[in-house]
Amino acid sequence: MNLFLLKRLTRRSISGFIFSLILLSSFKATAQDTLRTFGPRLGIDMARFAYLFADPRQKGTALSLDFEVYKNIYPALELGFNSTAFERETFSYASRGFFGRIGLDYNLLPVKDRSVHHIIYAGTRYGTGLFSHRAEHIITPDNYWGDYVRDEYRNNLTGHWLELNAGIRTEVADNFFMGWTVRYMFLISAGKDEIMTPYLVPGYGRADFNRSAGISYWIMYRIPLIKK
């Protein structure tokens, strides 16, 4: 092989190498565009904090966890707590407990680009609330026989309900999401207490309504575990 040929081959190899690099990098860029990030998404319900301004008696919040396990399908778990306390003329009342919701969300927004993670979804949940409630300083006024006074009544209860959910999640920065959920709930049971029907089922709301609506405002972070 003479020197001229070697120079020609070397020049061609370098050109080829550069061309390959450009081609590869362009392929890589295209591949990155279509990558989708998967991972558990953790959230906190900020709507609960609005109650602190409007109804300071009610306290609570909820945390959420969801994961896109299959295209457009997000199993979801929400855990939270709720408490309330108030005074009446003839008794004082307090209730506190935890709740959990488990279900599925389905993304209705067509995914044009796999790197886009916004969703508009509809979903269902089964919810349960474990709570205790108590009344203290109970008085039944009786001006003939004398007032009846009881120091305390308390009971532990479990409530159950089903939900239809709808909402949005918008990726406002890489892996950070904001969005809201509206929920329509069907009470199965508020917990059986023949002496004192509960005022509130944690996670559901007022126990004297068989149907209830709720809203959550989520701030979420997805842990970017997988890109594929």
Place this chain on the structure above:
Amino acid sequence: MRSFTAFLITIIALVACTTQDVCDSDLKASAVASLYTTRNGVPTDTIISGFSLYGIRENLPDSLLYDSANVSKLQLPLDPNHNKSSFVISIREQSDTIHIHHESTLYLVSYTCGFAHNYNIQSIDHTGHIIQLIEPVNEFVLAEETNEKEHFRIYF
């Protein structure tokens, strides 16, 4: 951020719009007794004149519920602090004592009205100077029922 502020205001407005109810129910459970006399073996409801009645109360002075009244029905408030409510009936110069033995159940009527008692009458006994017989009609005395419901009959 703007949307969150709007959301916050909406929630506050919705929650702040709830109103507090007012309780207008009288939740004292009273046993209702109808008064009967027997003429020629046939009981007939009757109006008795000069009828007085008071409850026997612990550590409290006697207080008349009926004072020389003309009555055909009695409303007897039951004692929520004991399992027995005792009353003294007087018609003119004669008197009898009635003991109503009952169980009571405390329950929450509503978060507006508070608690009340329902009663289950176990038995009724009496002295027999003017009362011939007491006949039970309905053992349950409920706080939220009307005073039209009859719980027992007193025969003179």
